[in-house]
Amino acid sequence: xxxxxxxxxxxxxxxxxxxxxxxxxxxxxxxxGQFAPMSRQSSFLPLxxxxxxxxxxxxxxxxxxxxxxxxxxEYFKLWMxxxxxxxxxxGLYYPWARLRKLRYLANAxxxxxxxxxxxxxxxxxxxxxxxxxxxxxxxxxxxxISRPAALVAIGTMVLLTPALWRTALRFRLANTSWRGVxxxxxxxxxxxxxxxxxxxxxxxxxxxxxxxxSRHAPAHDNxxxxxxxxxxxxxxxxxxxxxxxxxxxxxxxxxxxxxxHYRFGQWQTQYKGTLASFYKxxxxxxxxxxxxxxxxxxxxxxxxxxxxxxxLSSTLIALVSVLAxxxxxxSVVPYLKVAQFKAAWGPTLTPDQRVNCNLQVLSFxxxxxxxxxxxxITMGLYWPVAQMNFLQAKVESLRIASRVPLSEAxxxxxxxxxxxxxxxxxxxxxxxxxx
Amino acid sequence: xxxxxxxxPVEYFDGHSAQACPAWLSVEGPDLVIWVADPGTDGxxxxxQERLRTPWRKLDWPDAGLSTQRMLHLxxxxxxCSHLRTQWDDWVKVHQPHTLSWVHRAxxxxxxxxxxxxxxxxxxxxxxxxxxxxxxxxxxxxLPPDADVMAGEAAEKSLxxxxxxxxxxxxxxxxxxxxxxxxxxxxxxxxxxFTYRLRFMAAPNAIGxxxxxxxxxxxxxTDQLMALLxxxxxxxxxxxxxxxxxxxxxxxxxRHGLRTVVAGSAAGLLVxxxxxxxxxxxxxxxxxxATLAYSRDAERQADQFAxxxxxxxxxxxxxxxxxxxxxxxxxxDAKEVKAQEDSGSQLIWSTHPPTPERLxxxxxxxxxxxx
Numbered sequence: 001x002x003x004x005x006x007x008x009x010x011x012x013x014x015x016x017x018x019x020x021x022x023x024x025x026x027x028x029x030x031x032x033g034q035f036a037p038m039s040r041q042s043s044f045l046p047l048x049x050x051x052x053x054x055x056x057x058x059x060x061x062x063x064x065x066x067x068x069x070x071x072x073x074e075y076f077k078l079w080m081x082x083x084x085x086x087x088x089x090x091g092l093y094y095p096w097a098r099l100r101k102l103r104y105l106a107n108a109x110x111x112x113x114x115x116x117x118x119x120x121x122x123x124x125x126x127x128x129x130x131x132x133x134x135x136x137x138x139x140x141x142x143x144x145i146s147r148p149a150a151l152v153a154i155g156t157m158v159l160l161t162p163a164l165w166r167t168a169l170r171f172r173l174a175n176t177s178w179r180g181v182x183x184x185x186x187x188x189x190x191x192x193x194x195x196x197x198x199x200x201x202x203x204x205x206x207x208x209x210x211x212x213x214s215r216h217a218p219a220h221d222n223x224x225x226x227x228x229x230x231x232x233x234x235x236x237x238x239x240x241x242x243x244x245x246x247x248x249x250x251x252x253x254x255x256x257x258x259x260x261h262y263r264f265g266q267w268q269t270q271y272k273g274t275l276a277s278f279y280k281x282x283x284x285x286x287x288x289x290x291x292x293x294x295x296x297x298x299x300x301x302x303x304x305x306x307x308x309x310x311x312l313s314s315t316l317i318a319l320v321s322v323l324a325x326x327x328x329x330x331s332v333v334p335y336l337k338v339a340q341f342k343a344a345w346g347p348t349l350t351p352d353q354r355v356n357c358n359l360q361v362l363s364f365x366x367x368x369x370x371x372x373x374x375x376x377i378t379m380g381l382y383w384p385v386a387q388m389n390f391l392q393a394k395v396e397s398l399r400i401a402s403r404v405p406l407s408e409a410x411x412x413x414x415x416x417x418x419x420x421x422x423x424x425x426x427x428x429x430x431x432x433x434x435x
Numbered sequence: 436x437x438x439x440x441x442x443x444p445v446e447y448f449d450g451h452s453a454q455a456c457p458a459w460l461s462v463e464g465p466d467l468v469i470w471v472a473d474p475g476t477d478g479x480x481x482x483x484q485e486r487l488r489t490p491w492r493k494l495d496w497p498d499a500g501l502s503t504q505r506m507l508h509l510x511x512x513x514x515x516c517s518h519l520r521t522q523w524d525d526w527v528k529v530h531q532p533h534t535l536s537w538v539h540r541a542x543x544x545x546x547x548x549x550x551x552x553x554x555x556x557x558x559x560x561x562x563x564x565x566x567x568x569x570x571x572x573x574x575x576x577x578l579p580p581d582a583d584v585m586a587g588e589a590a591e592k593s594l595x596x597x598x599x600x601x602x603x604x605x606x607x608x609x610x611x612x613x614x615x616x617x618x619x620x621x622x623x624x625x626x627x628x629f630t631y632r633l634r635f636m637a638a639p640n641a642i643g644x645x646x647x648x649x650x651x652x653x654x655x656x657t658d659q660l661m662a663l664l665x666x667x668x669x670x671x672x673x674x675x676x677x678x679x680x681x682x683x684x685x686x687x688x689x690r691h692g693l694r695t696v697v698a699g700s701a702a703g704l705l706v707x708x709x710x711x712x713x714x715x716x717x718x719x720x721x722x723x724x725a726t727l728a729y730s731r732d733a734e735r736q737a738d739q740f741a742x743x744x745x746x747x748x749x750x751x752x753x754x755x756x757x758x759x760x761x762x763x764x765x766x767x768d769a770k771e772v773k774a775q776e777d778s779g780s781q782l783i784w785s786t787h788p789p790t791p792e793r794l795x796x797x798x799x800x801x802x803x804x805x806x
Contacts, residue, residue: 073545074543076548077542077543077544077545077547077548078542080548080551080552080555081538081541081542081547081548081551082542083551083555083708083709084551084554084555085538087555087558096538100538100542107504107506113518114504114516115504115506117506117508117514119508177450177514178453179448179453179454179455180448180449180450180451180452180453180512180513180514181448181450181451181452181453265453380709381552406453407452407453407454407455408453408454409452409453410451410452410453411450411451411452414512
């Protein structure tokens with residue numbers, strides 16, 4: 001049983017040496033299509049990465065940076081035409097549009113000279129979307145009919161979400177290949193439900209207690225009076241606070257489930273991340289939020305004591321809240337994204353491979369600032385370019401080290417069988433290998 | 436079996452092993468043939484054997500590989516790929532009658548992309564300006580009046596949370612105004628299935644001197660508005676309050692409550708379709724701007740309705756205009772906002788049309804003066 005010492009050495013600093021990084025950069029600029037196979041091979045020489053193997057031995061394995069060759073200009077054209085066709089067909093073209101996008105992104109992701117391939121077919125995808133659409137429509141209708149119907153519909157939706165999420169993961173992985181070998185997602189049904197159960201635990205507890213209490217409560221016409229009558233207001237507060245506190249744990253379980261069930265050929269990933277790595281950024285945010293709260297409180301007291309307080313405070317509140325929102329979107333959100341990305345990918349490994357992630361918070365914050373600014377100025381036209389920038393930053397922060405040549409991967413199943421295991425073509429947004 | 440030395444050099448992956456195998460592509464009639472080197476040779480001098488044969492017409496030639504290598508997925512699983520883009524493209528042109536789909540050509544042409552921008556952007560703007568309000572009206576037209584009544588009841592329940600309390604107005608005064616309102620509704624001849632009712636409430640911290648309409652027919656006037664009404668010259672008071680009530684009845688009649696809900700979510704959908712999963716902050720601003728624009732249009736429609744209602748009852752709009760100016764002044768006083776008349780920035784962030792415009796609407800409302 002491998003322990004935490006089996007994690008890649010020097011996980012937090014890039015192990016590549018400066019000159020080698022330089023040659024990497026040159027290759028990036030030259031563009032991939034211009035190389036003959038011979039020169040390509042010589043310029044794709046892997047770097048050595050220090051690794052501690054399962055027996056605790058320090059070793060040097062070959063490692064390759066994952067490259068992302070997606071270009072803003074190309075993606076802009078693809079996005080624009082996709083949008084036009086989707087609008088022109090009243091949305092029916094959407095599966096084809098989505099497919100073109102997914103194919104482009106897979107093709108743009110390269111490891112050791114070969115890109116990923118996406119094999120999804122449009123018709124099953126359309127069926128999947130229609131199914132999801134019908135489900136959403138049914139929930140919408142049910143919500144308007146009556147309260148019990150709404151509860152049943154929303155409950156069904158909540159219960160179905162983990163299953164849909166797992167199905168979407170299977171579909172995405174089973175339809176992605178590298179050097180002709182398919183990926184697979186091997187997670188179980190039960191595993192998919194665990195993170196959702198943990199986070200929603202307090203909500204279930206509250207619902208159960210409320211249901212019991214309301215049976216003895218006098219007639220009530222709304223939720224608020226019921227809360228007051230049953231005296232469960234503070235219990236609800238505790239449950240909400242507990243839910244918030246459980247979110248990082250849920251995120252950890254989610255990532256652990258996701259990252260310990262990827263499979264490529266004979267290699268099955270394992271996840272060695274810790275719960276602490278998800279609570280650390282959360283704790284820092286909590287401290288920051290407390291500091292902000294105290295600041296607001298102090299300002300409020302000061303404003304009340306001065307004579308012109310009222311005018312001053314209403315202008316200030318507006319200013320401060322806009323500023324706080326901006327700071328939140330361009331620093332807190334990217335900080336959390338980076339922390340989560342590193343916590344998810346860094347400790348992902350197989351017996352023969354390690355992952356190194358060197359995504360930097362500061363550069364990602366600056367990138368977020370730039371992308372949001374330009375997207376705002378161009379009224380959204382810059383968005384596809386921004387998306388390519390984000391993906392490049394994330395994907396290219398990853399480096400894969402392997403004990404053996406990656407070409408030794410051998411599919412354990414026929415491509416057709418893998419594909420049919422992910423046959424339910426459910427495609428959810430935001431499932432991009434957790435990128 | 437051997438063949439001539441020509442053929443497109445590619446890497447072949449059999450779908451089982453991630454090991455690349457040097458191979459050559461050729462076309463023989465309807466078939467695409469993949470050749471690999473004879474054992475013990477490098478295959479260069481024509482020592483090749485056939486590995487796979489497949490009808491090329493049935494192949495799914497991927498064309499989204501814009502900046503990356505060229506590849507072809509094989510129906511048997513596996514693929515061939517090449518890093519020699521130019522050589523591959525030339526070979527395809529000569530040997531392969533397959534043509535790139537027009538979507539692919541469109542997606543790689545800057546001209547077409549710009550054309551798409553020129554179509555999609557105005558279409559999106561037109562959708563926000565005309566499409567969404569039209570959709571709101573069309574959808575709400577299909578809903579029974581009960582939908583308004585239900586929405587109104589739900590809104591009524593939340594009033595106390597919004598700072599509305601019981602009115603301190605004398606009940607006899609309340610009854611007199613309620614009768615006047617009923618009479619004016621009957622006089623203006625509106626028949627839309629809604630039961631119009633007038634109710635007084637105190638809302639010092641919620642909306643101040645104002646009136647609101649709940650979907651389904653309930654119109655609520657605040658005590659603060661009634662206090663302002665006392666400043667209107669006595670002979671204009673009835674016209675003034677009935678004008679305000681007519682405006683609120685206009686919201687009910689045109690079902691603005693439900694239309695706002697439908698139009699708001701449709702605008703949100705449209706904006707997020709454009710900005711994709713871009714940041715929620717970026718998507719929120721245009722959605723908010725569009726919603727405010729719909730709100731101003733609804734107010735204009737309600738103003739018109741009030742005009743017509745007053746006209747039908749033979750009442751002038753003078754009282755309404757006086758009361759309106761008083762309301763406007765009190766709002767300004769409360770906000771300590773100095774008069775910055777309808778500057779553009781104020782207009783786009785406002786739920787109501789600029790004051791001068793509304794006054795002009797009522798001033799145009801030519802009515803034979805009473806008595």
